[in-house]
Every structure is written in structure tokens, then in C-alpha cells.
Amino acid sequence: MMTPSLIARMQTDLGAALPRWNLSSQSTISFLSHSENTTFLARDPASGRRLVLRVQRIGYHTSAEIRSELAWIDSLIAEDAVVTPRPVADGEARPLSQIVLNGSPRQIAAFEFLSGKEPDPSEDLVxxxxxxGAISARLHAHSRRWKRPPDFQRKVWDFDAMLGTRPLWGDWRAGLGLRDDGLKLLERVADTLKQRLDSYGSTNDRFGLVHADLRLANLLVDGPRLGVIDFDDCGFSWFFYDFAAAVSFMEHEPVVAELQASWLAGYREIAPVSRGDELMLPVFVMLRRMLLTAWIASHSDTETARQLGSAYTDGTVAMGERFLQAL
Structure with a gap:
């Protein structure tokens, strides 16, 4: 578990390594967040530079996978496809550094600081x-045409990786507080999701490299600008799964119908959306909800998991019942 004392020790060790990114001895470092990874903000008063340092979760991504993520971000920035923080190499031109933190070697990725704040759900999310939606369409268009480096490696977020035989975020059946009746219902939901996804298919026009985590916490608003951060979960999945990720943790709210309509309108300003694609959006939302139920159970050391707990599992069961009734 990531305790405050461990975070403090990590912060001290990382602070001592700041010269690796050509930051001055006057630089300071502060803790930002702990979720899949642990992030810190470094400030250099001498130069005015600010860097976000992302300490990778042990055992989640390989070095090749992280370098592939950074390569995609560099290409997106080069083609002006999205506003997102630029990866920053260290003083030896390495995009990914390894530093001993709390006695263990850890992989560190650095990014330029991007101003802004998370969109406020109480304001005009629509x-x-x-x-x-328009940003998602541009990301998908880039993904379809981009010639990836030959050594490009990212995880595949298909049904088996989410709810099936190789769950990357843990088994949804371990959902906090999940009772036998809820388990049986969600088994039916999972079977139905697999059938719908198998029928929809994973051809290149529907399945490719996506951000996979465009939730509110990974969006930065600054005036009229909407920026995107945290490509750490990017991988190969269904393009329209990106909408489901965008409504993470509010999937059950009535406003989702309005959000979907607005997202689709923005997407269609850039690229077409077929009726078949649109009909799959509720399927992807349910898929994401069950995936997050598994994530909460397997990431109990995070603040998000502690806040949501078993109530989120109960909500998943209720959503699953509505999903089956709507078929």
C-alpha cells in the first residue's frame, strides 16, 4: 500500500534526482496524485520550468510499452492532433529514466506542465x-493513419483483457461487497457483453490505438481550451470505447444521455459515426463500468477506491439489471 510515509520518501529521493532533467539546485518537488502511477510536480524557480514526473507502477507496463506511449504522444503533438503535455527526455536524451526510489529501481517519465483544471461536473459538461467528441475523432483519425514504429508495443484492451481470461485490472467477480445474487446477474451481463462485442467485431475500422482513459480527471480546461493528459492506459481497443471511458464514475447519471449526444455531435464534425457504432455506446459504457468495478477491488490503495468502495459495486449491479432490461 502507498502510505504517506512512502510517498514522502519517494518525493525526497526523486527530488535529489531532479538535476537529471537539467533542473537547478533551487528546484522543489511536490506530490500530485497516486492512482495507477504516482505523480509529482517539479518547479525550478531559476528557469521557470515545471515538469510533471510520473513514477510508473511496478509490474504494470514494460519499458518498451512506455516508450511506445511516448512515441505516440510525440507524433500527436507534431501533427497538432491534440493539446497534451510534451514528453521530456532527461539530460542523456533518454525518454524514460530509471531511478532508485525507496530502495527499488523505478521507471520515470517526465512531461511538460500543462495549465488548466479538471472540468467541473456542476458546470456545463455537455x-x-x-x-x-471532436478531440476523440482527431485522435482516432491519427491512430488509423499513423505508421507505428516497428518496435511499438501497447496492451490490447479486448474483452478478455477487461472481463475475461486475462484481466489486466483484476477479476470483476472480486468487486467489493459483491453478493451471490449480484454475481449471477453480472455473469449474465458479461455473457451478453461478449456476445455483442463478438458480433460488432474488431476490424481495423472499429478497433485500433486509443487513449482508453479520457475521463474528467485526465482533461484540463483553461479558458476555451480542452487539453488531454495521461496516455498511460492507451492501447488497442474499440475506438468508441473512448466515450465509455469519458463517462467513468458517472455512468449511472441521467446526464450521460446528453453527454453522449454532445460527444457524437462533436465527433461527427470531424468524422462519420455509423448507426451500428452509435448503438454500441451503451455496451461500451457497461463494459467500462464492470472493468472499473474490478479496478476498484484491485487498487484498494488509491483514494478513488477508498471513496467509492462497495457502493460502486452495488451501482454496477443496478446498472447491469437496467442494461439487461433494455435489450
């Missing part, structure tokens, strides 16, 4: 989702 308008922002129109912009997010």
Missing part, C-alpha cells in the same frame, strides 16, 4: 463533451 458543451465540453462536444469538444471532447
Amino acid at each position: 458543451a465540453w463533451f462536444g469538444k471532447l
